[in-house]
Amino acid sequence: MTHSRRILLVITGLTPQVVTETLFALWQEAPESLPTEIHVLSTAEGVERARLTLFSDEPGWFHRLCKDYRLPPIRFGADSLHILTDGDGHPLTDIRSGADNTAAADGITEWVRRLTEDDDTQLHVSLAGGRKTLGFFAGYALSLYGRPQDRLSHVLVDAPFESHPGFFYPTPYSHVIYASPPDQKPLDTQNAAVTLADIPFVRLRHGLPEALLKGRSSFSATVRAAQTALGPARLDIDLSARTVTAGGIAIPFPPAELAFYAWLARRAQRELPPLPCPPDGAPDRDYAEGFLAEYRAIIGELGDADRVVEGLKYGMEKNYFERRKSRGNRMLRDALGAGATAYQIKGFGRRPRTAYGLSLSAHQIGFCD
Secondary structure (H helix, E strand, O other): OOOOOOEEEEEOOOOOOOHHHHHHHHHHHHHHHHOOOOEEEEEEHHHHHHHHHHHHOOOOOOHHHHHHHHOOOOOHHHHHEEOOOOOOOOOOOOOOOHHHHHHHHHHHHHHHHHHOOOOEEEEEEOOOOHHHHHHHHHHHHHHHHOOOOOOEEEEEEEEOOHEEEHHHHOOOOEEEEOOOOOOEEEEEEOOEEEEEEEEEOOOHHOOOOHHHHHHHOOOOHHHHHHHHHHOOEEEEEEEOOEEEEOOOOEOOOOOHHHHHHHHHHHHHHHHOOEEOOOOOOOOOOEEEHHHHHHHHHOOOOOOOHHHHHHOOOOEOOHHHHHHHHHHHHHHHHHHHHHHHHHHHOOEEEEOOOOOOOOOOOOHHHOOOO
């Protein structure tokens, strides 16, 4: 399937020629695979080099490539060059510290997230330019957010044209440049060979919560969310902080939902069997007592005037049980995405004998009472 909006994202570093080299390789591969728009990420110096070499009247390599090979219109101009910023929003001039590294990772991750937000687009990420760490972050970000239609590649240029500051693509006519010292022999760019190597990558997008797919997030937070979906399950419940921590991600829970979830989690920790939902018209007093023990541990003793306590004075009804179960599961799903599966309240057995509880083992559950 060919998407009408095809985006090429290039991490250039100090080598802006990877843009034109990649474009040439795509044209050579199949003209219909050419992007409809291009975005470049780099440091302040990298962006300036791209602006001067690709868009200036001379040499203007991007415009020359389009003219030489009669490429279709591609949205690519000075506003398509994006400078990575540090934690304070200042342009990065280089990646020299751990803080710079973190800021660059977050910036690249956000761009990949944003460019994969629309299901009708195709994103092609090129790793050819920039520092190795930037290429790693771009590839990892695409692994986190990439969809089936997205692509990761590296452009390959044969020696002695590789990394030559005067080479931008194989021209369809003779164009002489000179090798670097000490050889300095003449080279004809018409004879250069440029190919595109596809890089397979594992797609982890299905494991990310919806909040990370639709909103800005740091690189490390996105990695943690993916790890939650893939790694071994670990549940910690802190009643005083009113949080459920699943796979290292802390999720705030309202008191009633937390009490219900903690009640079932404590049963799983004690290796007690799951519980069937109370039948219609038959409130269960034992259920209410188990639930209220957790509820009082969270909010303290408020007496019978408390709305929750008052509602359960005759026992826990079917509707109350199902409502708390559904709300707790929804909160886990919203926070963890596919990673919520291991932590949700599940049904065991077939109707009408379905019972509900957690599938975690006792050693996977911890409490901070």
